Every structure is written in structure tokens, then in C-alpha cells.
Amino acid sequence: MRSALKKIYVALIILFLYAPIGTLMVLSFNRSKTRAKWGGFTMKWYIGLFQNEEILRALFNTLLIALASSLIATVIGTVACIAMTGMKRRSKSLLMGITNIPMLNADIVTGISLMLLYISLGIRFGMGTILLSHITFNIPYVILSVMPRMKQLNISTYEAALDLGSSPLNAFFKVVFPDLLPGILSGFLMAFTMSLDDFIITHFTKGVGVDTLSTKIYTEIKKGIKPEMYALSSLIFVTVLTLLVLINLSPDKKEKK
């Protein structure tokens, strides 16, 4: 009885989280252009999507920024984690404190502060400023997921590699890196997701005429969202879902063998 109640509770929360997603998927097949009523099944928004250059452009920008910013953040963040292991406690906690600022700060404050920085430096607003901003808020996600791995690391294995004549760089990539990899990967994935879903910081740091999907949707809200947008979001969601299911299934099989 109690375990049934638990299952119902978990199911209700998951329903709550996924109901809007289901709604958007249904809307992507809706013949009627308004959200309010069902006008019959159609695939035309999915076809129209690939002819809509504005949306494809925004999609390209979004993916490019998410990929570039999370890759750069992963490199900077991982290197910072390695550096922190050799640091004194005081300077380490100072650096971790700074790392926490973008995490704990409000997005609107981060966005505004970066906007003021770019204005005073005279940097032109565009893809570059969005990229710099996304790297900034992505680095903490990388550091916070690599750091725990770093703490678990057994330093003796690295020293053993050095004693056996390996170069520091070689020892790092052969011995340390594989242990860090799960943390690095989850940091990268988290950073990519956050970049993809960000609206507020992009809103303040983008230039005129440059749009990511979020800012494009924001300008469309007043005019009415184009149903192609629902189609695109559903496609992205289903693609990611499929990828994640595949990734999650494969290690299980290996374990069984």
C-alpha cells in the first residue's frame, strides 16, 4: 500500500514536469494556428520548418553557442580543477567562492553586469558577446562536477607513473584523465544543457538581429508563436531523449556480460 502511494506520488510529479512537453508535442501536429483549439492532424509545420530560414538560423546559432561555450568552459574548468589540487586551502576556497558566484547570483544580475561590461569595453554585441557570457556561466557547472572526481583521485597512481619514467603530460592523460572523464563529461553535458535553455543572460548580451531560439521565441510571443517552433522543439526533445535512452542502455548490457 505504501509503496503504491510512493509510486503514484513520483508519477504525479513526473506528469507535472512533462505535461507541458506533451502539450507542445500535440500542438506541433495541430492544423489550427492558435493554441486554443484543435484543428486536426497535420505534418505541415514539420515540413515548413525546414523552409523557414529564420528559425534554422536561430537553431544554428543556439547549437553553435552551446557547443562552443561548453567545450571552452570544459577545458578552462578542468584545467582550473587540476590547478586547485596543488593550491593552499585558503586560495582554493577563495577560487571556489568565486566559482559559486554565477551559480548563486541571479541570471538577470549576471546578464546586466555582462552587458555593462561589454558596453564600457566597446565590444560589439553579437555572437561573440553571447559566447563569452555563456562560457562564463558554464564554467561553474564543469568545476562543480569535476571537483568531486578530483577529490576521489588517488595521487599515488600519478606519482607511480612519474617514477616509472612517464612524462607529466603523458602520465596525466594516461592515468588521471580517465578517472576524471565521467566528471568532465557530465560537466560538459550540464553546461551544454544550461546554454541551450538559457534565455535571460542571452537576452541582455545579444546584439540586434542575432537570435538564438530562446530570444526568437521571446520576440514571437507578442505576435503569436509560429507552430514551426513547436515542431522544432519536439524534434530536438525526441532526438535527445532517444540519444539518452541509447546511452543509458548500452553500459547496462556491458555489465551483464
Next chain:
Amino acid sequence: MTSKNKWLSVPYLFWSVVFIIIPLGMILYYGLTDKTGAFTLDNIIAITTAGHAKALRLSLLLSLVSTLVCFLLAYPLAMILARIQVKRHNFIILIFILPMWMNFLLRTLAWQTLLEKNGVINHILAFFHLPALKIINTPAAIILGMVYNFLPFMVLPLYNALSKIDINVINAAHDLGADNFYTFVRIILPLSIPGIISGITMVFIPALTTFVISSLLGGGKLLLIGDVIEQEFTRTSNWHLGSGLSMVLMVFILINMVLSAIFDKDGEGSML
């Protein structure tokens, strides 16, 4: 891996100073000066004018309620999830991160479709002859939007903290004669405090400062402090006033940072 590698921190240190510290300094500069560059406190005192104070009060009220609702929903959920096999750890985290792959504005907008007078939920309620739900364009809809968007940020740190509790500690408490309630109050709750603090911070700050959720679900009539600041920057272009009001928000953010530094020294309450 030794102290020799300290120079490796240089890129990150440089990045943090340029893109975190200096920009925050810029807000302080703009907030404390007027258009001529002279020192003034007017931009901060502006929070006491009727409109701004009302927006701040509404923001505080709605974000406190949302944080409380998130906590009450997430704690039992995290307790249930924490007792599921460790092997499923990544999968559980994914369930809560996955919705973020569908754009946050669209997901919030979908609640309009669900909540509208002739929306999906009311059709379902009517089918069961239940009274209709009339919360769209009210503060309640904004709270729902906040809870919806920020619930994962409460669930993940709580789940993380609770799943780290050694089951033997709980068993020991039972062996020593503690009942479920006593074990919860004396063992589980205190051990999950880092997660609780982190969850509260991760929900309260974004809820307090949001500016889109209110316009999407509140019908645009209810102004939150985030809406006011956003308008100062994008429409009125009064950066000094916008920065001054942001500084007021930063006071709340600072209180939160201090709280999490006290209760979560080792970053145990992190999301990941």
C-alpha cells in the same frame, strides 16, 4: 598535480576577474552614480517608491511561497528516490534535467494552454463534473510557473544529499529504538541540511528575480521586481536606476550566499 601546476589556474583566474568580478563592480558603479557620473544614493532609495516597493513585495511573497511549495513537493520525492538502487542514479538525475531540452519559454507558455478557461485541465475537470480552475493571469499561475520551472533545482540537491546518507546510520537509529518519525527528525533531516540550503537558494533566487514567468502567466498586469529592472534596461534605458534596483536584489543574493557558505562548507549540497 603538485604545487608546480599552480600557474594552470591563471586562465580561470583571469576569466573570473574579467567576466565575474569586474562586471559586478560595474553594477555598483552605475548603481551609485547618476547620469553625470556624480555619486548618488537615489537609484537605491528608488526602491521605496510605491510602484517599486509593491513589485518587490509581490516578488518576495511569490518567491517565498514557490520555494516553500517546491520544498514540500521535493523532500518526500527525494526521500523516495534516494532509496532506489544506486545504479539508477544517473537516470534519475536525467529525468529532471531532460525537460530543460525543450525551451523554457515554450514550456511555460504551454501552461497557458493547459490552464486557460477553455484549456486542457478545465476540459478534464468538466468531464468529471468538477469545478473549473480559474488561476490563469493570477498570482497563483505565476507561482505554478515558478514551481514548475525551478522544482528540478530543489529535487536534485535534496536527492544528492539524501542518497549520500549511509543506510546503516538509519538502521542503527532503528536498532537503538528510534521510531520512523524520531529517526527522520534526528538523523535524516540534519544530515540533509546542505541539500536543503542549496535547494532553497537555487529556487528562491531565480524565483525572486524572474521577469518572464510573470508576463507569460500573470497576464502582464502583475509586475515583479525582475520585470521592473528588465524594463529599465531594455525600454527606458535608465541603466543607473536599473543597476541601483539590482543592488537591492543583490542584498538578498548575498544573504543567501552567506547562508550557504555557513551550512554547506564542502559543497556537499551541490546539484550534481
